[in-house]
Amino acid sequence: MSTLQMCLVLSGLIFGIGLTAALARSSAVLVLLGIELMLNAANLNFIAFWRFGPAPETGTGVLFVLFAIAVAAAEAAVGLALVIALYRHQKSIRLQEATRLKG
Amino acid sequence: MNITLVILGTVTVVSGATALSLRNIVRSVLLLVVSWFGIAALFLWAGAEFAAFAQALVYGGAVSMVVLFAVLLTRRNHLDATVPPPPPGRLLGALIAGGAVAGIIAATVIRTPFELANDEAPSLPVRRLGTLLMGPQLAALLVAGVLLTAALLGAVVIAAGRKDDKEGAP
């Protein structure tokens, strides 16, 4: 298994862990943390392909990762603002209790 | 070189997995910060210096604190921040889903014959990143700037609430 394949398997594993956390936990903050871990795994994938792929001097991989980090940080901020607003309504952040719009 | 990858990868995976399975959210966040630094170290190993320090600065130095503030402002009891563990049924389902995704990715990756191009870590000086950002990728940079401003304003508006809302925070 070449180094690139090891990197990609590693990033797949991190993605799987993030996905498990996002599906299993019921606290909104932990779901958001799982999503952040998934985004990080995708960034690792980009860097692995930039490192071992052709034409790394175009820097596309690194630039994509920079933008992804910025967007993920913005999304974390907005998500956590939503968590605070949710807490204000239902006094807890368990996602199972957010059923007011259920038909 | 592979040894470094194995060690850093193990640290990242173990801290990430432990972080997301703990009951105490604050310890969870702090362990996840360790795994974020692990990913920054992996970027450094691959030669993407700027991306590594940007990851450390943004995640370890900013996102972690936003998450901690949100955790502290949304606690029911004031002494600790524990959450109940997931029920076994849901946990099993999530593990199967996560394992299936990771397994499919790993299987696909292992079967594909990739052609590796660079033996040594490529060097991307910051000056070149700067000229790329201000030249060919300027549109993306401007859009990212607008997006971040919108996200900042939106987060402030959502979290602040209105004056007649009763404050639920401790």
Next chain:
Amino acid sequence: MRADAPEIDSWLERLPLIARDLLAGRLPEPWRWLAQSLVAIAVLLAAFGLLFALLTLAERKVLGRIQNRPGPNRVGWGGILQPFADGIKMLTKEDIVPRSADRLLHFLAPVALVSLSLLSLAVIPYGRRLLPLDLDSGVLYFFAASASSELAVFMAGWAGRNKYSLLAAMRALAQLISYELPLLLSVVPVVMIAGTLRPSEIVEAQSGWTIGILPHWHVLTPWGFAGFAIFMVAALAESNRSPFDLPEAESELIAGHLTEYSGFKYALFFMAEYFAMCALSGMAVTLFLGGWQAPFAALQFVPSYAWFAIKLLVLLLGFIWIRATLPRLRIDQLMRLAWKFLVPLALINLLTAAFWHLSAGWAMGAQPLRWGLALALVAVPFVLIGRGLSAGLGPRTYRYAAQ
């Protein structure tokens, strides 16, 4: 105009390198790099540890003299052994951990804080050839290391399971995050003008003297002066120094986020604060004051690390002087200063630096106009925003009871 470079390789200049090669020069190649790095780490730890000790003494003596008293002068000749007496006291105090505290975090917080503050010392160029780690994005590494150390402040406040220390930790965190922004924004014009994130190249970009007596340091340009001022104010706040020491002041929530700490761990927190102060001063010297460059062309015979040390000590004495002089700011005044005053000024400074760079090619006759415009761009927003923020705060009027 560059003056003719005198003998740069004088033996004083090369002395640290000779010493390092004596210790590590005879090893084979991979071990030599490791040994050289270990020597650099040991020297840095020893030098900054000693500087920390002497700085605590200097602070108490200078504070004392400004307050018209002698300061500690009993231990040793003139009080010179006072830091060691303090060290022995701190080491022999009982280490109290509250029963309900989170023991792991309680232990890790000072360790994490000190180690992350020390990491940022690695990219500062201390001399012409004395840069421990020459990273391409060294400035970004420095700020990443100092931003990560803010987490340890939260860990300290949380670990004690004490409502008040948690509250103080959140306030401290809010202060640190707020002042991160002016700190970074004031560095952006320097990077823009120098065209690089590598600290050694930023120092090189400030080399040369006009007529042999005016160095080309960034602080001697309008945008550089404003940037230096904003950086220094933000550095004061980042290292929790007066007048921004609300998180750890004795009259605030006992000791803020450090309430549950005693003995050596308490000393470690202060050591981390002094290391952060030294690191930020070192970066200010590199970015704005020309690093290890001599101020006059004729003084180049003094070794470069001596110039760096002199400039660093001047900045640290400035920190101590400010502590003795200014009263403490409240948390809302502090946040207002950061968000409403320093951030707009830093953004306008970026504009000023851009104007300065684009007008670098103006003819000799237009130079006064360039300086005038740049100085106006720096001074006018300062006055206007300052006036705007202090609207409604007039001179104090006193009402006495007998009237």
